[in-house]
Amino acid sequence: MAENKHHEIESLYNDSQHWHVNAGDETIHAKRMAGRFRNYKWYASTLYLLLFILPYFRWEGSQAILFDIPHRQFHFWALTIWPQDIWMLALVLILLAITLFAVTAIAGRIWCGYFCFQTIWVDWFTWIEDKIEGNPIQRRKLDSAPWAGKKIRLKLLKHSLWILISILTGVTFVAYFTDVYGLWYSYLTMDAPLTAWVVLGTLFLFTYVFAGFMREQVCFWLCPYARIQSVMVDKDTEMPTYDILRGEPRGKLRGKDSNERGDCIDCRLCVGVCPTGVDIREGMSEGCITCGMCIDACDSIMDKVDRPRGLIRYASRKEMDGKPLPPLFKRPRVVTYAIILLLSMLGIIYGLTHIPPVELSVVHERQPLFIQMRDGNIKNKYTIKAVNKTPTDLHMRISIETVQGISIATDKDKTAVLKSGKIIPFNVFLIARPEALKEKQTPVRFILESIESPTIRIEYESVFIRGR
Ligand code: SF4
Ligand code: SF4
Numbered sequence: 001m002a003e004n005k006h007h008e009i010e011s012l013y014n015d016s017q018h019w020h021v022n023a024g025d026e027t028i029h030a031k032r033m034a035g036r037f038r039n040y041k042w043y044a045s046t047l048y049l050l051l052f053i054l055p056y057f058r059w060e061g062s063q064a065i066l067f068d069i070p071h072r073q074f075h076f077w078a079l080t081i082w083p084q085d086i087w088m089l090a091l092v093l094i095l096l097a098i099t100l101f102a103v104t105a106i107a108g109r110i111w112c113g114y115f116c117f118q119t120i121w122v123d124w125f126t127w128i129e130d131k132i133e134g135n136p137i138q139r140r141k142l143d144s145a146p147w148a149g150k151k152i153r154l155k156l157l158k159h160s161l162w163i164l165i166s167i168l169t170g171v172t173f174v175a176y177f178t179d180v181y182g183l184w185y186s187y188l189t190m191d192a193p194l195t196a197w198v199v200l201g202t203l204f205l206f207t208y209v210f211a212g213f214m215r216e217q218v219c220f221w222l223c224p225y226a227r228i229q230s231v232m233v234d235k236d237t238e239m240p241t242y243d244i245l246r247g248e249p250r251g252k253l254r255g256k257d258s259n260e261r262g263d264c265i266d267c268r269l270c271v272g273v274c275p276t277g278v279d280i281r282e283g284m285s286e287g288c289i290t291c292g293m294c295i296d297a298c299d300s301i302m303d304k305v306d307r308p309r310g311l312i313r314y315a316s317r318k319e320m321d322g323k324p325l326p327p328l329f330k331r332p333r334v335v336t337y338a339i340i341l342l343l344s345m346l347g348i349i350y351g352l353t354h355i356p357p358v359e360l361s362v363v364h365e366r367q368p369l370f371i372q373m374r375d376g377n378i379k380n381k382y383t384i385k386a387v388n389k390t391p392t393d394l395h396m397r398i399s400i401e402t403v404q405g406i407s408i409a410t411d412k413d414k415t416a417v418l419k420s421g422k423i424i425p426f427n428v429f430l431i432a433r434p435e436a437l438k439e440k441q442t443p444v445r446f447i448l449e450s451i452e453s454p455t456i457r458i459e460y461e462s463v464f465i466r467g468r
């Protein structure tokens with residue numbers, strides 16, 4: 001008997017024809033129910049509300065979080081990331097990607113269910129729809145009703161709120177790239193630059209259409225993550241799963257043979273609450289975003305029919321087959337992800353704690369490499385490019401370390417002012433008696449020290465070229 005059921009599970013898991021795909025021909029009106037996983041979804045979406053207010057935070061008179069593209073700087077409160085530090089961005093991207101892989105390997109599409117922009121925005125939009133148009137039955141009725149007073153009024157209100165959220169989404173996105181107060185002013189006075197209008201229009205359109213109309217179709221047909229998730233999960237991945245051994249044969253609560261039936265009373269509430277219209281009893285499907293709404297729904301039914309909760313629950317294929325779940329440290333995939341995560345995190349921490357206040361490069365003049373002067377001395381020209389990453393101007397003392405006989409040509413070249421946040425190249429000339437130079441190329445170390453803050457000291461290796 002149990003053997004037969006295991007075969008049944010296998011065929012349900014493997015047979016994709018069991019998944020009925022709604023290809024957009026009908027609007028899914030999912031029922032909203034209170035429950036544990038609904039609460040988790042609210043907590044996660046509250047985090048997104050932060051995105052709307054973060055651009056308004058200030059730090060030392062400027063926007064605290066700002067991607068300042070014209071000046072090629074990224075400000076994050078006291079931290080400023082320069083193009084020279086951009087290697088950290090690669091580590092951040094690796095960190096995010098590996099976190100996604102690791103979370104998917106452990107608990108399926110948690111990202112889709114709780115944190116994805118698309119599903120969060122759809123959840124807000126459908127919450128508004130639910131509040132204005134009523135529950136799914138009322139909404140379907142309203143959809144099929146002729147266009148008249150009440151329908152027009154309700155639809156207008158709903159779409160106005162959707163449009164408002166879509167505009168706010170667009171403005172908020174742009175606000176991360178420019179001063180938010182100036183941005184609002186320029187939009188309200190219709191004086192914003194064309195780029196700001198184009199980005200706002202694009203974001204508005206995508207939000208309104210994707211969250212309001214396309215909804216789960218975006219997950220099904222546009223999102224690449226849904227396509228590749230199958231290679232990230234394995235038999236140990238815990239996902240919302242219907243306990244087929246316990247639930248089948250399903251059937252109504254009362255009636256003939258009801259004692260021989262499984263715990264599933266075939267009420268279809270789990271399907272009714274699913275935002276993607278999936279029937280989880282048909283096995284794992286590409287459409288399941290692992291939001292857990294069906295778990296809440298089924299638990300509420302099990303409470304009512306006095307059966308234990310968990311007919312649908314987070315479980316792995318192995319657990320469902322009666323095998324124990326291995327600990328995370330015994331799963332090679334999870335361990336590999338954890339190591340990469342740790343390394344990228346260490347790299348980012350190192351990078352953030354070692355951002356130099358001044359970045360220096362010294363370029364030796366190539367045309368000509370050297371000049372022989374009338375008095376016989378050899379002169380080399382260098383272009384110094386220094387980025388002052390501190391918030392104040394720095395007065396720098398310039399010196400060199402090299403063999404005796406090479407010196408800075410004039411006193412004027414021994415100091416420089418580095419403007420805060422600017423790269424203003426300047427030239428320095430070195431001079432030497434030819435007889436003091438044993439080699440064609442002599443190593444020279446340039447040293448720049450701040451007069452105000454002696455702890456700011458940077459060095460750069462170059463060479464002095466004698467020629468023949
Ligand atoms: S909610 Fe539970 S009892 Fe109802 S159909 Fe779904 S699995 Fe069966
Ligand atoms: S099947 Fe359950 S977990 Fe999957 S998307 Fe539907 S409600 Fe969410």
